[in-house]
Amino acid sequence: MTLTDTYTLNNGVKIPQVGFGTWQSKDGDEAYNAVKVALEAGYRHIDTAAVYGNEVSVGQAIADSGIPRDELFITTKLWGVGTTEDAAKALDDSLQKLGLDYVDLYLIHWPNPKAFRPDFESRNAAVWKAMEAALEAGKTRAIGVSNFHRHHLDKLLKTAKVVPAVNQIMVNPSDQQREIVSYNVKHNILTEAYSPLGTGRIFEIEELKALAEKYNKTVAQVVLRWSLHKGYLPLPKSVTPERIIENTQLFDFKLSVEDIAFIDGLHGKAGLASNPDEVDF
Template sequence: MKKLILNDGQKIPIVGFGTYKSTEQEGIESVKSAIAQGYSLIDTAAAYGNEDAVGKGIKASGVSREDVYVTTKLWRESLGYESTKKEFEKSLKRLNLDYIDLYLIHWPANAKNYDNWQQTNADSWRAMEQLQAEGKIKSIGVSNFFQEHLEALFETAQVLPAINQIEFHPGYWQKDLVAYCKKQNIVVESWSPLARGKVFGNGVLEAIAKKHNKSVSQICLRWIIQHDVVIIPKSTSPERMAENIQLFDFELNIAEMEQINKLPEMGFSGELPNIWPDRIKI
C-alpha cells in the first residue's frame, strides 16, 4: 500500500476505510472485514457515534495496534481548549486505545456561529498540540477548513496541520484549496469520494472505466489518489471493499485525468464550513 509522508514525518496510507453510518454490530463487522481485506487506515469521528464499534472491530481483527492507523475527529459543537481535551479523552476511551494516529477538528468555528471564531479554533488547536506533545496523538490536522480558516490558525499554531480532510470528488474537488494546502505542505484527504453516488451513470467516467476494464468507482478513486489525495471510501459489502482497494494495477493517463478534472459540478453536498449549520441549496 502506497503511503504519503506527512509534514511531521509520520506516514499515512493513501487508501483507507471510512466508517460513516457504520454503527453497532455492522460497524464492528465492517471494520474487522476491512482490515482482513488489507485496509490499515480506519477513519471515524465522535459525531458518527461509532467509535466504540470501531474499537471493537480493530480488536476483533487480531492485528497489532501499530499496524492500524486510526483517525477520529473533534465535533464542531465541542470546540475550545478544555472541551477539546475532554472530548479527546472520551474518544480515546470509546475506541479503547492508548493513542490516536490522527486527530482532526471536524469543522472549523466560523463567523456565523462564534463571536471570535479565530480564537475558538486556536484554543482547540493548542489543546491538540499539547495532546500530541504528551504522545496521545501522533499527528494533528483539520477537516473542512477553507483557506481563511487555515490562515487564521497559522497566526498562533506551533504545529502545522498534517492533513486537511475535505469534500473531494469528480464534479467538486476544490482545486484552489487543494493547491493552497499542497503549497503549505498539508496533505489533502477526500471525503465523499464517489460524490454521494452521483458519479454512477456519468458517460465520461463510464467510457474511461470500460477502457481500463474497471468500475466507475475504481476510476474515481484512482483519479483521486493520482492527485496525491488520501481516500477513505466506505462500504459494508466485502466485494465492494475489495474493489475499492484494487487501484494499483492500472493508471489514468494525463488526458483521462484532465477529462475528469473538467467534469461539471455534481454530487456537491452543499455543506460549507463558513456557514454551517445551514446548507446551501443544491
C-alpha cells in the first residue's frame, strides 16, 4: 500500500486512499505552503471546500507543483445555496478560484443548512440536480455528500438519478458513526473520514499513547492506519511540515486484530461530532 493506491468509487473513478485535508488552513501562505509540502511528500489527493475560504491558495499550490493534472485528485464542496442555478454557479466559482477546468469530486457540504430548515429535502434535491448536470458536463468526475445521516440520504435517493459516490463524515476512534458507515457500505458509498484525528482530541486518549509506543509509531500514524483497515479514506490535515510528512508514513506496519478491536472500543472517549440538524449555521 502507498499514498497513491486507490479505492474505486461506485461510478468506476479511482480515488487515492489517503487525502490531504485543508479545513482550518488559512488562505494565503498557510494553506499554500501546507498543500505544497503535502504534494512534495507524495499526496495526490487534496480536499478543500468553498467555505474554507482557501481555494485560491490551494489552486495556486497545485499549479506551482508542476504535477500533471491527471495525476491529481481534487475535491471541493458546495456550501449554503438552495437552488439548482445557484449550485451550478457555485461550482463555476470554485473552479475559477482553483484555476481548474474540473474537479474530481464535488460534494454537498452540509445536509441541512439553517437557512433551509425544515425543508432540507427540497433543497438537497434541487442542488443535486446541478451536481448531476455538472457530472454529465465533465465539470466533475464524481459527486457525493458530506455530513449526511441516514434520513438525509434516504430522502436524497428518492429523486437522485446518481447515487452519491462518497459520504464524507467525521470518523475517528472517538466518533465512529457506525450507523452511517453501515448505511454507506450497504449503498456502495465510500466513507471518507474527515478529522480522522478528531481535530486533535484523540491525542488526549491515554490508551492510544501506549499503543503507539508498542508499534514505535505516533498516535496519529496508528489512528490513520486503523482508518485504512476499516476501509475508510482518511483526510488528515496539518500545517506543520514534519507532521504532514509523518502522516504519510503508514505503510510499513499493520495493526493486530486485537489492537484494532481495542481501538474500536474507544468510541466516545474524546467527544462526538455535531448533529447536522441542530447546528447554528
